[in-house]
Amino acid sequence: MKMPLIVQKFGGTSVGSIERIHSVAEKIIEAKNDGNQVVVVVSAMSGETNRLVDLANQIDCVPNARELDVLLTAGEQVSMALLAMTLHKLGYEATSMTGYQAKIHTDSNHNNAAITHIDTTPIEALLEQGQIVIVAGFQGVNHKGDITTLGRGGSDTSAVALAGALDAQECQIYTDVDGVYSCDPRVVKDSKRLPQLDFPSMEEMARCGAKVLHLPCVQFAWKHQVPLRVLSSFEKGEGTLISGEECLNDISGIAIQKDMVLIECALEELSSLISQAQLLGIEVCSVIEETERAAVVIKRDASTKLKLVFAEKIRNSEQVSLLTVVGSRTQDIVVSSHGLLSEGEVDVQHHLLQQQSLTLVVSPDQVDTAANILHKAYIVARETQGYLKKEVHFG
Amino acid sequence: MKMPLIVQKFGGTSVGSIERIHSVAEKIIEAKNDGNQVVVVVSAMSGETNRLVDLANQIDCVPNARELDVLLTAGEQVSMALLAMTLHKLGYEATSMTGYQAKIHTDSNHNNAAITHIDTTPIEALLEQGQIVIVAGFQGVNHKGDITTLGRGGSDTSAVALAGALDAQECQIYTDVDGVYSCDPRVVKDSKRLPQLDFPSMEEMARCGAKVLHLPCVQFAWKHQVPLRVLSSFEKGEGTLISGEECLNDISGIAIQKDMVLIECALEELSSLISQAQLLGIEVCSVIEETERAAVVIKRDASTKLKLVFAEKIRNSEQVSLLTVVGSRTQDIVVSSHGLLSEGEVDVQHHLLQQQSLTLVVSPDQVDTAANILHKAYIVARETQGYLKKEVHFG
Numbered sequence: 001m002k003m004p005l006i007v008q009k010f011g012g013t014s015v016g017s018i019e020r021i022h023s024v025a026e027k028i029i030e031a032k033n034d035g036n037q038v039v040v041v042v043s044a045m046s047g048e049t050n051r052l053v054d055l056a057n058q059i060d061c062v063p064n065a066r067e068l069d070v071l072l073t074a075g076e077q078v079s080m081a082l083l084a085m086t087l088h089k090l091g092y093e094a095t096s097m098t099g100y101q102a103k104i105h106t107d108s109n110h111n112n113a114a115i116t117h118i119d120t121t122p123i124e125a126l127l128e129q130g131q132i133v134i135v136a137g138f139q140g141v142n143h144k145g146d147i148t149t150l151g152r153g154g155s156d157t158s159a160v161a162l163a164g165a166l167d168a169q170e171c172q173i174y175t176d177v178d179g180v181y182s183c184d185p186r187v188v189k190d191s192k193r194l195p196q197l198d199f200p201s202m203e204e205m206a207r208c209g210a211k212v213l214h215l216p217c218v219q220f221a222w223k224h225q226v227p228l229r230v231l232s233s234f235e236k237g238e239g240t241l242i243s244g245e246e247c248l249n250d251i252s253g254i255a256i257q258k259d260m261v262l263i264e265c266a267l268e269e270l271s272s273l274i275s276q277a278q279l280l281g282i283e284v285c286s287v288i289e290e291t292e293r294a295a296v297v298i299k300r301d302a303s304t305k306l307k308l309v310f311a312e313k314i315r316n317s318e319q320v321s322l323l324t325v326v327g328s329r330t331q332d333i334v335v336s337s338h339g340l341l342s343e344g345e346v347d348v349q350h351h352l353l354q355q356q357s358l359t360l361v362v363s364p365d366q367v368d369t370a371a372n373i374l375h376k377a378y379i380v381a382r383e384t385q386g387y388l389k390k391e392v393h394f395g
Numbered sequence: 396m397k398m399p400l401i402v403q404k405f406g407g408t409s410v411g412s413i414e415r416i417h418s419v420a421e422k423i424i425e426a427k428n429d430g431n432q433v434v435v436v437v438s439a440m441s442g443e444t445n446r447l448v449d450l451a452n453q454i455d456c457v458p459n460a461r462e463l464d465v466l467l468t469a470g471e472q473v474s475m476a477l478l479a480m481t482l483h484k485l486g487y488e489a490t491s492m493t494g495y496q497a498k499i500h501t502d503s504n505h506n507n508a509a510i511t512h513i514d515t516t517p518i519e520a521l522l523e524q525g526q527i528v529i530v531a532g533f534q535g536v537n538h539k540g541d542i543t544t545l546g547r548g549g550s551d552t553s554a555v556a557l558a559g560a561l562d563a564q565e566c567q568i569y570t571d572v573d574g575v576y577s578c579d580p581r582v583v584k585d586s587k588r589l590p591q592l593d594f595p596s597m598e599e600m601a602r603c604g605a606k607v608l609h610l611p612c613v614q615f616a617w618k619h620q621v622p623l624r625v626l627s628s629f630e631k632g633e634g635t636l637i638s639g640e641e642c643l644n645d646i647s648g649i650a651i652q653k654d655m656v657l658i659e660c661a662l663e664e665l666s667s668l669i670s671q672a673q674l675l676g677i678e679v680c681s682v683i684e685e686t687e688r689a690a691v692v693i694k695r696d697a698s699t700k701l702k703l704v705f706a707e708k709i710r711n712s713e714q715v716s717l718l719t720v721v722g723s724r725t726q727d728i729v730v731s732s733h734g735l736l737s738e739g740e741v742d743v744q745h746h747l748l749q750q751q752s753l754t755l756v757v758s759p760d761q762v763d764t765a766a767n768i769l770h771k772a773y774i775v776a777r778e779t780q781g782y783l784k785k786e787v788h789f790g
Contacts, residue, residue, distance in 0.1 A: 073477035081466035
């Protein structure tokens, strides 16, 4: 019988010190002793990537892309070696592998490369010897043998891609929170850890501001049907298991995007504004079309560039925040959410209803209040009173 | 006509900061603009290797050898990328290469690997495109694709091996001194930079304590007839050119080895002591055989181990220093050096005459005085008075 295989991914804070690397080693050993083959993906020690980027920026504000990848990948090389040493010290055979050695092939899009395929032969050979295999996250190699990186957060993608290629039972993403929450706990204090979540809901939450998982990681896992589990590096617990095609919860959670800008233009200019944003590589987070006016919402960081290029056609621009309620029944809460927020003196500037999400545009100083009102009504109350069902009944 | 090729090697202090990397880039550009193809070998930024070793030692005092190599090689990956970025910023095409990418093949002796061969195809392809090629020093790859290191100081060896494989016109070793000196300038203030030096003298000086070049680097260059030039990274100048088979100077220089230990034993135990040292991997710097007593001189660091193993057979051990006068006529100064040192109240415990060196064993508190006496007599005086020739005449 084939031994089950687990991929574990540890982020920068999880390997941020020798002590923490030791804790990580213990989690790996636990999985190994439970009878699993274990492949570990590590990020650079926290702070290291920023330190290296700072060095590069002292040379050039836009450093040569190929060389930036060479520079940044040194970060994971350090953490993976330290982790392998720790496992050896604790009596376990472990081998670290760079992106090149693990044959993680990517395209040549330096600083933001996409994984094209993984030849799992070298990893599988080591696993068969009983080794724990530690792979550098975030990095790969292109067809010329040049080092590439997957862009920030790419270690999650590395882990999921490896889990898919190795047909792993589960891809465990260890992080500094103990799972996916119904809302951002810094904003909504009674946010709850979700024991389970489906892929469509997780995708929508990641797209709309939940930072616990990067969107491409969720999309890859969904596409390849790799069950994902988000766990804490520092505490015990079951975390959140993300799997399954169907959105089973009426309301799964609420995602928040602060620091956004709404840019208004004439309705007939909207398509031109959207294509301009695409040309500049700016993600349009929300599009609003009404009878007389139109608007897009984009991240504030990107807004200066777009405003410069589109200058005279912009009617108005203002800072906003977005709240996105995710679930299978969001169409049923449009009216009530407007009502609840109005009662709470929150002004909803626009709303956008999609298949399993309702996005509300509010002013930045009201977003926390709004999140708490909706969380209380649709997540806390649902558990205690079946609130949503009632509305549907009357709706 | 083939363009001349120069290999330039920059050590850790030369690339120790972004500013210094900028100075290094200017030296490279100068060589490039002079019509040379340029291959650059870099060490890790000064302090970086020690920082990484410290991290490893927090985990294990003897870290796993394979993983230590993975860890340490991250150091050059950083410096080579920063240097390539700087060259790009200054308008020059440059490509960095890890030991693996540059196909520097080594044996599998982790932490102290030997280069077996270099496939120069990828470097030559880049040179033909007009690129400056920057290669990580100190590192290579074994037949399994594992990362290896050549041991401390291995960047010099990388540079010389590359210069040999690429049939370079010259291998320039940039360092924090502006050439090879007739003695250690910290000990003998009127030490002079030697504009030229032959391989046999340089080998003897490197073997006997001159730190400017590592012994394996000199030996490799000699064997492959690669002219070596030692230059300062911080000042302009011609440095020291090392080439040629023949020892042309009567006296080339004086090397100093402090922190040594002399271990005495019975004459009949000497060969056993030497083979014991070899078994322990301890270099025997000097062997003294007299009618009734015998002794070896080894580095103090290594002495505890040897003393433990050889314990009861040791008659005496004491801290000593070695002075080695190097040149083609050292046989002519045995008598006079004893005389001069005796006049200066330096007690010479032993001496050892070899083909082109005379090694004197003195007590650690007299080594500086002794070095100054001999340097004045044989190097300063030779220039001004032809001192040595006179002695030869009377000798």
